[in-house]
Amino acid sequence: MANIAIKVENLSKAYQLGQIGTGTISRDLERWYARIRGKEDPFLRIGETNDRSVRGTSDVVWSLKDINFEIEQGDAVGIIGRNGAGKSTLLKILSKVTAPTTGKISGKGRIASLLEVGTGFHPELSGRENIFLNGAILGMRKKEIQRKLEEIVDFAGIERYLDTPVKRYSSGMYVRLAFAVAAHLESEILIVDEVLAVGDAEFQKKCLGKMGEVSKGEGRTVLFVSHNMESIKKLCNKGLLLNKGQLIKNDSINYIIEEYINLSTNTASIRFAKSENREANILKVELRNLDDEAKSEISVYQKWKIYVQFELTTAIEDFVCAIGVSNMLGAPLKTTWHEPLNLQVGTYAAEFIEDKTTFAIGLYGIAVGLSQKNTTLHYIESAINFEIVYGNEKVNNNVLRFTTDTGAILDQMISSVYKL
Template sequence: MSIAIKAENLSKAYQLGQIGTGTISRDLERWYARIGGKEDPYLRIGETNDRTSKGNSDVVWSLKDINFEIEQGDAVGIIGRNGAGKSTLLKVLSRVTSPTTGRITGKGRIASLLEVGTGFHPELTGRENIYLNGAILGMRKKEITRKFDEIVDFAGVERYIDTPVKRYSSGMYVRLAFAVAAHLESEILIVDEVLAVGDAEFQKKCLGKMGEVSKGEGRTVLFVSHNMGSVKTLCDKAILLNQGLLYAIGDANQIIPQYSKATANNQSKRIGGNMVYVKAVSYYCNAIEVSSGEILHGEPLRIVLQIEALEDYNDVSIALCFNDSNNQRMTSVWTKYNGQLFSLKKGIQQFDLQIHSLRLVPDAYQLITYIETKGQILEQINHFDEILVTPANHSKSLEVPVSGLGSYVEVFEAKLRYD
């Protein structure tokens, strides 16, 4: 299969601190203001005139020595923590900015959606912007007209299509922008995490369209998201960036756990009195142990914690909480609210929690554990391990809920047993 995008020794540096305005007269005005203790007259709106702190270097490398190849028809998720270089990489690939060193070679026209309103002229109507974007991609008017009704129908803005887009809400803006990028005849579709602006129904619709573009039409899709469930559902491959470096690239099923593990390692691990320890955790889906923590949506889940107590404790309750990839608490299972209190004996024992139906929506979740007695925390581990919830049919179906909706667990049973 042919190569759609190739990056060779790609790097991008940004200059920190004050940068010249472009003219000597304005630079002098800025200098006079500074020595006079006044605000910089050429500060951009939203910037602050804070000169109290400065980093160790005036140059930051958003990307450093990035090398990869993406084949035509691939759906590739680009993941990493905030500041890892994901958006910068997409801007370089989209030709919005030039690399400092290295080069990008690509085959085919690129349609990108990097932020709300990318490529739109605010004074033009929705209709005019559709034709403008098509013209930028090199399409003929007849080709754009053929796609026009489909674009408007997908965006759901027919009533406002002849209204200047500067009057659109951010949701309407991103609906139309995505519809244009996805439906016009481009070989490469690049989408940053702007879909979070839309509502849940539209996010689901966009994921379905991107899957259709990639698998049905054989076009290349690059997708940035912090929702690991969406990345796993849509993408076969993933690129993991960390502090501007290419940390890993390969099969999405292997890369996503690396990202989640790296994220967990940066979190605080243990809080408590150092008298009770959770030494290990095991997962069982349909009675089969899964070492990767990959669980099927809606299926039974069994979690076994190995606990060591250095002394006896009575009236102990245990909680297991699930935070999604955005670190939002989705659901909790706490034994005391189920009327169950336990006695921890000195030594090693196993806590066995069986959830009859785990209805967390597909995403990567962090398991957080609490062990407490009479309001005293004996053990609390934040981000102890990852649970990756996937669609139950194991297909790449995109008919799945959006993270944050309908996340709950059904009836559970808990028991403590001694080794």
């Protein structure tokens, strides 16, 4: 029988929206009386599922609802889901940062977690002191930490700043040291939550290699949350798919990724709220055919364009609107932009036309960014999703020559910018 590293039974987590309290003293007393008797909170029954995009009628939402799963020792498990699905809440409960509302967790082994940059670091202490502090929190002896110290410092690449207070570290240095500590100290379970997005490309590659070594070589259990499907597919053998606080599927990673992609419904058009604090705001992104009809699907032979509406609240020189096309595993396929422009205050539209019909059958995502002289003004990583499908017309085989190379192609699409 396989050794179970983590077992989760009927796990739920409810959060009170707005100010804490039921609104009346009598109901607060009723909640308190239920708690001291070991009973369930009587007001949790009216809670709603956690759909962040919809206004609810209840002040209580279930961030997680009735989650059950087992993780075997040595498994590398990818936890996948959209923003607000409950991934980070689950990791916080597993790391014992917060307690579940109902249900229980059992397992064995020390847990090292990296939930955000600098988790568990004290800003006034040096890098060296924080390594020892983190080790002590994990229950390690001083000699164990000393044995690993040189390896941790070498992996993090911050030897010059080892005796400098970490409050003076850049975010990249922070995450380098935090990951090095979590991965090298001798815990049986390693939990990592999207922290690799902060590091540079070379360090991300090193981290993925280390997590693979920890899981496959040392037999330790790894839980990894990321929106980068390629990284998850490369590292993990099992997966959990969460949606609106519920566990949709627990299976091998290939099936989980396929199910996640199916959940990502195609969106032909989407509007975005503007912020008064930004000089430039993306207002609308839309996939269109060349007849200016909004589409969520484009036939493989068709030409198509991306329409971006944006607003400038101040005059900007050397302004650029750019888009990126990626496959649904997150691998960048194409990046394009127009020539830098000097624009006045107002609402504008940019159009990028793909006239080469070089994309294969499949699902794609569009990222949109507004910038000035390489300074990002507004960026939306996953603005819309769309699908290239077979049409009724006969398709030339050359149309399918596009490869899903992970390197972005800087191939200019036909672009234009005009004032509305």
